[in-house]
Amino acid sequence: MSVVYEYQLRIAQLFGVNETFALQAALLHDVSNVVPKDRMMSIAEAQSIDIIEVELRFPRIIHQKLSKDMAMGIFGCTGIAILNAIECHTTLKAGASPLDKVLFAADKISWELPGEHPYQEKMRQKLEVFDLDGAILVETSHL
Numbered sequence: 001m002s003v004v005y006e007y008q009l010r011i012a013q014l015f016g017v018n019e020t021f022a023l024q025a026a027l028l029h030d031v032s033n034v035v036p037k038d039r040m041m042s043i044a045e046a047q048s049i050d051i052i053e054v055e056l057r058f059p060r061i062i063h064q065k066l067s068k069d070m071a072m073g074i075f076g077c078t079g080i081a082i083l084n085a086i087e088c089h090t091t092l093k094a095g096a097s098p099l100d101k102v103l104f105a106a107d108k109i110s111w112e113l114p115g116e117h118p119y120q121e122k123m124r125q126k127l128e129v130f131d132l133d134g135a136i137l138v139e140t141s142h143l
């Protein structure tokens with residue numbers, strides 16, 4: 001089992017988020033990574049996915065909406081809470097649900113990046129004291 005699924009389940013348990021929903025969101029959140037990066041935007045356009053200005057500037061972000069579209073269209077996922085979490089797992093959003101936040105946090109602390117990334121340890125420390133919003137704030141403020 002991949003690291004993101006392990007984190008997703010552990011964080012979901014800590015914060016009382018439905019584990020089945022959390023696991024489905026973890027399994028499907030990056031499904032669009034099977035699409036070559038240079039084709040993601042054109043496929044999103046072909047699928048009539050609403051593309052906003054920041055996604056034009058940072059095209060990689062579109063993968064979260066593309067994953068939502070594929071989760072629905074290919075895997076038959078109909079869970080609105082799951083689809084919403086997939087759709088904002090990279091950027092999060094105002095009014096995020098607990099499942100949105102759990103997937104966002106699990107995604108960020110599971111990244112295997114080259115070099116030192118102390119924010120990941122700081123996020124883990126916040127989660128250990130049941131501070132999900134604090135963990136998210138660590139990630140969103142380190143950029």
Ligand SMILES: [Fe+2]
Pocket residue numbers: 029030063064089090107
């Ligand atoms: Fe992603």
